[in-house]
Amino acid sequence: MVSIQDLVRISEFEWEIPRTFRKDMRVPVRIFATRRLLEKVMQDKSLEQAVNAATLPGLVGHVLVMPDMHQGYGFPIGGVAATRLPEGVISPGAIGYDINCGVRLLASQIDYDEVKHQMGDLATVLDHYCPSGVGGKGEIRLSPVELEQVCREGSRWALKRGYATEMDLRHTEESGRLDGADPGKVSPRARERGQPQLGTLGAGNHFIEVDLVEQVFDPQAAQAMGLQEGKLVLQIHCGSRGFGHQICTDYVQEFQAAVKRYGIHLPDRELVCAPLNSPEGQSYLAAMRCAANYAFANRQLLAHNARKAFEQVFAGKQKNWQLEQVYDIAHNMGKIETHLVNGEEMKVCVHRKGATRAFGPGSPGLPEEYQKIGQPVLVPGSMGTASWVLVGTQASMERSFGSSCHGAGRVMSREKAKKQVRGDKLRQDLEAAGIAVRAGSMGGLAEEAPQAYKDVDEVVETVIGAQIARKVARLRPVAVVKG
Amino acid sequence: MESSRLIIHTMIVPAYGYREIEHTADWELEVWAPDLIGLLEQAARGMYALSGLCLERLQSQQRVLKLNAEDAESLLVVFLGEILHFIELDNLAFDEFQIELDGYKLHARLTGSQVQNIDKEIKAVTYHNLLVRQTGHGLHVNIVFDV
Numbered sequence: 001m002v003s004i005q006d007l008v009r010i011s012e013f014e015w016e017i018p019r020t021f022r023k024d025m026r027v028p029v030r031i032f033a034t035r036r037l038l039e040k041v042m043q044d045k046s047l048e049q050a051v052n053a054a055t056l057p058g059l060v061g062h063v064l065v066m067p068d069m070h071q072g073y074g075f076p077i078g079g080v081a082a083t084r085l086p087e088g089v090i091s092p093g094a095i096g097y098d099i100n101c102g103v104r105l106l107a108s109q110i111d112y113d114e115v116k117h118q119m120g121d122l123a124t125v126l127d128h129y130c131p132s133g134v135g136g137k138g139e140i141r142l143s144p145v146e147l148e149q150v151c152r153e154g155s156r157w158a159l160k161r162g163y164a165t166e167m168d169l170r171h172t173e174e175s176g177r178l179d180g181a182d183p184g185k186v187s188p189r190a191r192e193r194g195q196p197q198l199g200t201l202g203a204g205n206h207f208i209e210v211d212l213v214e215q216v217f218d219p220q221a222a223q224a225m226g227l228q229e230g231k232l233v234l235q236i237h238c239g240s241r242g243f244g245h246q247i248c249t250d251y252v253q254e255f256q257a258a259v260k261r262y263g264i265h266l267p268d269r270e271l272v273c274a275p276l277n278s279p280e281g282q283s284y285l286a287a288m289r290c291a292a293n294y295a296f297a298n299r300q301l302l303a304h305n306a307r308k309a310f311e312q313v314f315a316g317k318q319k320n321w322q323l324e325q326v327y328d329i330a331h332n333m334g335k336i337e338t339h340l341v342n343g344e345e346m347k348v349c350v351h352r353k354g355a356t357r358a359f360g361p362g363s364p365g366l367p368e369e370y371q372k373i374g375q376p377v378l379v380p381g382s383m384g385t386a387s388w389v390l391v392g393t394q395a396s397m398e399r400s401f402g403s404s405c406h407g408a409g410r411v412m413s414r415e416k417a418k419k420q421v422r423g424d425k426l427r428q429d430l431e432a433a434g435i436a437v438r439a440g441s442m443g444g445l446a447e448e449a450p451q452a453y454k455d456v457d458e459v460v461e462t463v464i465g466a467q468i469a470r471k472v473a474r475l476r477p478v479a480v481v482k483g
Numbered sequence: 484m485e486s487s488r489l490i491i492h493t494m495i496v497p498a499y500g501y502r503e504i505e506h507t508a509d510w511e512l513e514v515w516a517p518d519l520i521g522l523l524e525q526a527a528r529g530m531y532a533l534s535g536l537c538l539e540r541l542q543s544q545q546r547v548l549k550l551n552a553e554d555a556e557s558l559l560v561v562f563l564g565e566i567l568h569f570i571e572l573d574n575l576a577f578d579e580f581q582i583e584l585d586g587y588k589l590h591a592r593l594t595g596s597q598v599q600n601i602d603k604e605i606k607a608v609t610y611h612n613l614l615v616r617q618t619g620h621g622l623h624v625n626i627v628f629d630v
Contacts, residue, residue: 044507046507070507070508071506071507071508072508072509073509073609073611073629074609074610074611093610093611096629097606097607097629098606098629189568192572193571202604203603203604204603204604204606204630242571245606245607245629248607249564249607249608252609252610253560253561256553256610257553268610268611268612269556269610269611269613270609270610270611270612270613272610410508411507412507413505413506413507413508414508414510414630415503415505441602443535443603444602444603
């Protein structure tokens, strides 16, 4: 167990578990948190899991943990770890089952005050157009050939079929397509699961949310993103569905034997890994990229359907009802990136699990309009609370492998949340607070109650205090569709 | 239409059972049984209960499952993964488990029916801290599910 006495305070917002804490640690753990957030985190196994993660072969720098951290399986949620190429490892469990789970933000010029009476209708129509729920299947059933195309092309597949615009792709991490995806490395079962689920939200904590831009903190950055106070925006949170879950499951299974072959000893079997330059590591990387591209296409189809919902509700009544993409960002991903580590530029595989890429101004891969301001970082809050739009900074490049937080982060188990909160009462309370809610199940709604999460404002103030992100705008929810 | 919610069996047969353990984000299940066959069955029943799964009892269906694993933990993960897959693929869940084991080689005849309702989606069965332990009362294991 890690206790607060084991931590070295670096600053008000940064703490370290030194490498000497446990013999098998290869690098220290750096935690972005206030003392108050740390004390909350001590109630679960997040830090123990971060220490376990610090034993992965080939790590460089620190294992980092964001202020929205919470206990996961193997690797903590909110964790970031970079392994050096070519011999460092890649670990599927350090990326997660929902490969390229992420958030997309679209902005409109619709004045909330003019349409607030329509939020119930909008939630109903969004719910209708965007299939959700357990095992939900979409309107499209991909043929085997089409699935392979989605694997290779990601959002570009959607563009070719009229589900996307060039600007959507321009405003997506990696333009919505990772190079090096190889469907040949994806199992028949994953393919079978992927074929019917494209364009679906799923269940759990996935959602579509309409927000109003409540406050702008950085007018220049907000203008570059098309965000204006009082206007409606839309967030989509989901990932690669059963396709990604199966790919991760397959490789966690396969790597159980790989660690023995490569003589890798780990404190938790969920952290199994393989060297990046091994056939096993290369196969997972190629399959993971298929799932990442599937997830980009999935959010693209949901965005297309959300646009249809906006058209149905607002066309002819509002002048500029269109939704323009601000950004789409992954928070469960393994990426090959170049970073400066101890003064040395090196190619690393950055594992982000429940952590968002947060590249600073001037970083490669950002579109021209975001070069000056830095990459948009999307931080959805818990249901009924604020969400934030931030941007990456130079400090994030230097101190967190260009990463920041991804949300509020749970503090309460789903079981406890269901015991404390009644879904129908929560829905009534949210509706009374002016938030229209459509949910697949009242139990599922209760599990996602705001009480089950940390205060997103406190999480954001921590990354701002640590200077790994900068505030752009705060969003307030007005309609939610829950999977 | 008759339906039946799969419920906790611990009070009926104390040697076998499962219970949910507090976990911040995902689901953790503690499962116990006198032997590995019982552990597999209880784990499946516990997983169904966590999902809030209800069966339609219109027409029973059978499936045969053959698996081979390196150890007890891998067998649990693979077996539960197969059980989850039947839900997604065929909308099918089981309430009768006839399991035979030869080491970690499994042959099972599963009888069940169509799923009428399921509240929650389990993304995956994880290996997180997974260890089948021999205790004075039989086998125990804690399983974490990604949800």
